[in-house]
Amino acid sequence: xxxxxxxxxxxxxxMTNKKSLKCEQHMGHRAxxxxxxxxxxxxxxxxxxxxxxxxINESVPSRFSPECPxxxxxxxxxxxxxxxxxxxxxxxxxxxxxxxxxxxxxxxxRLTVL
Amino acid sequence: xxxxxQSPQSLIVQKGGIPIINCxxxxxxxxxxxxxxxxxxxxxxxxIAIRPDVSEKKEGRFTISFNKSAKQxxxxxxxxxxxxxxxxxxxxxxxxxxxxxxxxxxxxxxxxAVHP
Numbered sequence: 001x002x003x004x005x006x007x008x009x010x011x012x013x014x015m016t017n018k019k020s021l022k023c024e025q026h027m028g029h030r031a032x033x034x035x036x037x038x039x040x041x042x043x044x045x046x047x048x049x050x051x052x053x054x055x056i057n058e059s060v061p062s063r064f065s066p067e068c069p070x071x072x073x074x075x076x077x078x079x080x081x082x083x084x085x086x087x088x089x090x091x092x093x094x095x096x097x098x099x100x101x102x103x104x105x106x107x108x109x110r111l112t113v114l
Numbered sequence: 115x116x117x118x119x120q121s122p123q124s125l126i127v128q129k130g131g132i133p134i135i136n137c138x139x140x141x142x143x144x145x146x147x148x149x150x151x152x153x154x155x156x157x158x159x160x161x162i163a164i165r166p167d168v169s170e171k172k173e174g175r176f177t178i179s180f181n182k183s184a185k186q187x188x189x190x191x192x193x194x195x196x197x198x199x200x201x202x203x204x205x206x207x208x209x210x211x212x213x214x215x216x217x218x219x220x221x222x223x224x225x226x227a228v229h230p
Contacts, residue, residue: 004157031215042203042220043158050215090157096215100146100165100207103216105157 003027004106006091012112015081021109023074023091030096032074033103034066037088043105049074050096081113116141118206120221127194128229135189135224137204142185146207146216149178149189152223153200161202162189194228201225 004025013019023032031050035043048056049068063085065077074091088108095101119138127133137147148163164171164178164187171178175192191198204221 033215040223040225042223043218044220045217048215048217055215056217092157094215100163101216102148102160102163103218105150105159107155107157 004091004093004104006089006106006109008109009107010110010112012114013078013081014114015083017081018077018079020078021076021089021091021111023076023106024072025093025104025106026072027093027104028071029093029104030071031094031101032068033092033094034074034076035090035092035105037090037108039087043090047076078111081111083113086111086113116208116219118204118219118221120204120224122224123222124225124227126227126229129195131194131228133191133194133198133226133228135202135204135226136186137188137221138184138186139206140185141206141208144206144208144219147178147180147187148205148207148218149176150203150205150220151200152203158203191226194226196228196230199226199228 007022034046037043046060047066052068063080067075090108091106092103094103149161150158151161152158162173162176177190180187202224205218207216208219
């Protein structure tokens with residue numbers, strides 16, 4: 001199974017709402033990533049977890065809160081978002097040892113903030 | 115120095131043509147250069163990747179050419195098909211981390227359209 005799944009596929013939320021994005025993989029990968037992708041732009045790295053510990057936070061605003069409850073799951077908790085946060089949110093995973101580890105991407109969650 | 119510059123922004127070719135997408139970088143610490151293909155509504159998928167100690171790599175109809183001295187690399191798609199119409203991103207792995215995970219820096223992307 002080389003699949004990364006993400007739920008929901010689409011999400012519409014108001015600026016006062018609290019919502020969560022979920023990501024799951026069963027490839028035994030111990031590195032998991034959150035990216036943000038705006039239309040016609042490349043993915044931008046937000047967070048990296050390695051062995052369930054936050055390893056990289058690319059100066060992401062605190063209204064985005066990541067969580068890695070176990071080696072297969074990655075969540076992104078959203079609170080008090082702004083309309084400019086509307087984007088495709090991509091999850092990815094990779095091996096966490098060795099070199100040149102391929103990142104496998106999920107299909108993304110299309111988020112719209114009203 | 116952390117940028118990867120990609121060109122062209124968009125490309126239109128006829129079926130059977132050979133589109134070429136170019137990327138350039140400045141940071142000599144980059145040590146892994148993958149290309150990703152992304153279809154609308156989908157996440158990026160790894161197409162082919164190369165390390166700087168190799169000058170060329172072929173996988174099926176896709177070829178990466180790498181010029182270490184010029185700090186440039188390019189993707190060639192042989193016998194292009196309408197199904198190859200997608201956005202292509204070059205990337206570079208930036209920095210080294212004890213965790214073994216990758217920090218990828220993406221180029222801006224090239225939207226390729228292959229007409230029948």
